[in-house]
Amino acid sequence: MILATLHDGTRDGRLVLVSPAYDRFAAAPLPTLQQAIEDWPAFVEAAAGVSDFPQLLDPASLTAPLPRAWQWLDGSVFPTHADLMQIALGHDPIESDRPLMYQGMSDRFYGPTDDVPLPSEDDGIDFEGEFGVIVDHVPMGTSADDALKHIKLIVQINDWSLRAIAPVEMKTGFGWVQAKPACSMAPFAVTPEVLGSAWQDGRVGLDLHIEWNGKAFGHANGRAMQFGFHELVAHAALTRDLVAGTIIGSGTVSNVNYAEVGSSCISEVRAIEMIADGKAKTGFMRFGDKVRMEARATSGAAPFGAIDQQVVAISSKKS
């Protein structure tokens, strides 16, 4: 099942079922993705009866499939990302045999083509390409094995990050607030079977193709997660029920062969430059810069669609 949400002037938008060819849509049995995930078995049953997709899909009409969520917990479980960020941000190695995870802003996810307003180029504006999952209600104490069954949808996310602020907040131990503004989401949320063999061990085995201002930047593969999404869900649920519609992120996709496949955020490239030349030469994003992110199978299929958007100064934000 492929789900998307149309802009309709409300904060939750209007949920639709998308055809297997991604070119047409039908009304969904429930009006929003939040309502669908709260009543998932009934929703799936009702959606299974839909085989006619009467309307043409206009990609420009789509917002994030889940435009706001009650909870967003972002992991960081690509070891290569952790190693490079330690160099980029200049902090001590993080000693942990547990998944790294922080709680982020969830009340708004930008749509795939929304402009992203930010206050200052001096904050070190960076993108972070990653994957995420949406769960139904997960009771406190759920095991990793059981958690796999609660993963109902998979999404692709850009976790916007402000690198000048990140190490300042990180040093407090309190995690990030100012350094992590609202994220963006690719247009399609898909059930695991849409990914076929690319969904394995709770990991998305797809290359995440990233272009910065039209230039190829990276195509790292999502399978290199040290912990699978089911383990991240269990980690998050140790001392809390996870509300239906909770989104769990993988953290920046990163591969050990970065010299070949490139990176999914600018900070990693700067760290690689530091290792090679003693200093970073690539700057962060400027207002007007664009980033495009699209996970693709070797067949060329792009199950989540593309994030393709620009960063703008807060004063030039569209109203």
Add this chain to the structure above:
Amino acid sequence: MILATLHDGTRDGRLVLVSPAYDRFAAAPLPTLQQAIEDWPAFVEAAAGVSDFPQLLDPASLTAPLPRAWQWLDGSVFPTHADLMQIALGHDPIESDRPLMYQGMSDRFYGPTDDVPLPSEDDGIDFEGEFGVIVDHVPMGTSADDALKHIKLIVQINDWSLRAIAPVEMKTGFGWVQAKPACSMAPFAVTPEVLGSAWQDGRVGLDLHIEWNGKAFGHANGRAMQFGFHELVAHAALTRDLVAGTIIGSGTVSNVNYAEVGSSCISEVRAIEMIADGKAKTGFMRFGDKVRMEARATSGAAPFGAIDQQVVAISSKKS
């Protein structure tokens, strides 16, 4: 204006207007506090016309005034708390001239008398008595002066904390997930004028009386915040719009004369014992333990009502 929310089987409950004597209530012009804060001027105008409170108020019928929120950002701005927690958790001093703040779980706030289910006594179950504010929509970049006008309601919170996990998560720099389960809220949310002169410089100048298993534990005063709530709101809004209904917390109320006034969390008491005797002797909470929290004026008035609840093992959780 005094607001409360009745249990009605839904996640948001049913909002009511409470009489000045806190003994009766009237239906509110909008059904939930979330809807009220999204449309605040119209709500206030409609509520101003209500002078008859036809129904008797049963305290047992009340849940948290805002039972779930799109965002919960908790500060930590009582310097005495920071100093003592550094000793209690054994971390390095936090060097920061900015307010400390983390993003916490917001999809559920326990009501004032709800049982609080947790998985293990070994996690170091602790309470943290604090104050919070609820804002309407705050645009990105709002100044502290302007932020004061966005503070529409003031609440009293117990920020449940698991101290065995806290330092492990803190050392990663990512902040807390497992160490910060759902918080609890006292029954009444009040507009600033209800507090009268106790609301000053964005601070709540009331003693927060805390009893642990019926025994007086502390009555520290909320005015000792190093930063006022308006400064916390501005800090939070630097790189994001704050969605209407965002709750901002003060962190654990703590006073420099703790020998006289006591504390608002067990960890502080343990740190004070470490300073005096080289080791902590007070243990954390056990299942069945109760905590009561009630901010009181010298007149005896308790504008937020009392949190009065017990911790239970997850398996004995009421369904």
